[in-house]
Amino acid sequence: MSRTPMLVLALSIVAAPVFAQTAWAQTNSPSVTLAPALTPEQIKASEELAARYDEAAAKEQARLAAFKNRPLAGAIQRTFNVYNNYLVMAAQMMPEADYAFHPTPEVRVFGEQINHSTVSHYSFCNQAGLPPGVDRRSAPPLSQLTTKAVIVKALKDSIAYCDSVIAAASESWLVEIAPAVGGSSSGFIEGIRAHAFLYNNAHDAEDYGTITTYLRMRGLVPPSSATHPAAPARGAAPGRGPAPGRGGATVGR
Numbered sequence: 001m002s003r004t005p006m007l008v009l010a011l012s013i014v015a016a017p018v019f020a021q022t023a024w025a026q027t028n029s030p031s032v033t034l035a036p037a038l039t040p041e042q043i044k045a046s047e048e049l050a051a052r053y054d055e056a057a058a059k060e061q062a063r064l065a066a067f068k069n070r071p072l073a074g075a076i077q078r079t080f081n082v083y084n085n086y087l088v089m090a091a092q093m094m095p096e097a098d099y100a101f102h103p104t105p106e107v108r109v110f111g112e113q114i115n116h117s118t119v120s121h122y123s124f125c126n127q128a129g130l131p132p133g134v135d136r137r138s139a140p141p142l143s144q145l146t147t148k149a150v151i152v153k154a155l156k157d158s159i160a161y162c163d164s165v166i167a168a169a170s171e172s173w174l175v176e177i178a179p180a181v182g183g184s185s186s187g188f189i190e191g192i193r194a195h196a197f198l199y200n201n202a203h204d205a206e207d208y209g210t211i212t213t214y215l216r217m218r219g220l221v222p223p224s225s226a227t228h229p230a231a232p233a234r235g236a237a238p239g240r241g242p243a244p245g246r247g248g249a250t251v252g253r
Contacts, residue, residue: 035217046093046221053092054227056085066167072174076197077166083204084159087117089223090211091155096148098218110214114155115145117207121158124200128178128193131168137161166197 038046059081067074091114099111108116122139130136139158145151173193180188181196189195212222220226 038219042219043221046226049093050089050223050226053089059085070171072171072194073166073169079201083208086208086223087204088155090215091152093220099148101218103213103217111151113211114151115142118155118158120203121162124196125162125165127196128181130165131173134165134168
């Protein structure tokens with residue numbers, strides 16, 4: 001055996017107890033205060049709210065009808081549908097009183113996080129230019145987005161705008177080279193127009209992942225969990241899989 005693999009093996013043996021101790025300290029430190037587990041009543045209420053606002057099946061039906069023989073645009077729309085649906089559901093499920101909640105002082109309050117998604121939709125969906133027949137639109141001023149009803153409507157409007165851009169985008173337009181896609185915060189690159197929409201989808205997934213903590217700390221099961229059955233106990237008969245039109249795996253309550 002060469003010296004390099006032996007050195008890696010030795011370091012891993014030495015470091016393993018340190019890593020284990022660190023992990024234990026992160027989860028068992030008496031100085032860490034964890035939010036209480038959700039009650040069965042909170043879980044049931046979350047599932048009922050999620051079912052009320054879930055539009056996954058309708059979005060998937062519309063996508064299948066609109067994107068025949070358009071595999072690239074259809075794939076972009078599919079992922080966009082999954083995460084924008086979760087964002088809207090989360091925005092609807094969170095009580096207005098908790099729109100001012102944030103887990104730590106350094107991060108956005110919930111309402112600001114939803115507004116961030118809204119503004120980002122316009123930014124990403126305008127980045128690569130617009131296909132023929134689409135008029136450019138911009139996000140409303142943040143000073144106007146202050147109540148839950150207005151914030152939710154603005155989020156839905158931003159999604160509808162991106163939907164219109166993707167719907168008008170031909171496969172050939174999506175693979176055309178654009179000189180500066182990616183945005184100033186992520187670094188301008190020369191790439192195909194589709195890059196901007198793929199980045200938009202990744203950003204929605206990031207935003208949704210961020211707000212799941214907000215929801216749980218306010219006693220709500222995030223919609224991606226609330227709309228899926230809990231995983232069966234080990235050794236139990238398997239339950240049904242995710243409902244049609246959904247993406248992602250079942251996650252814990």
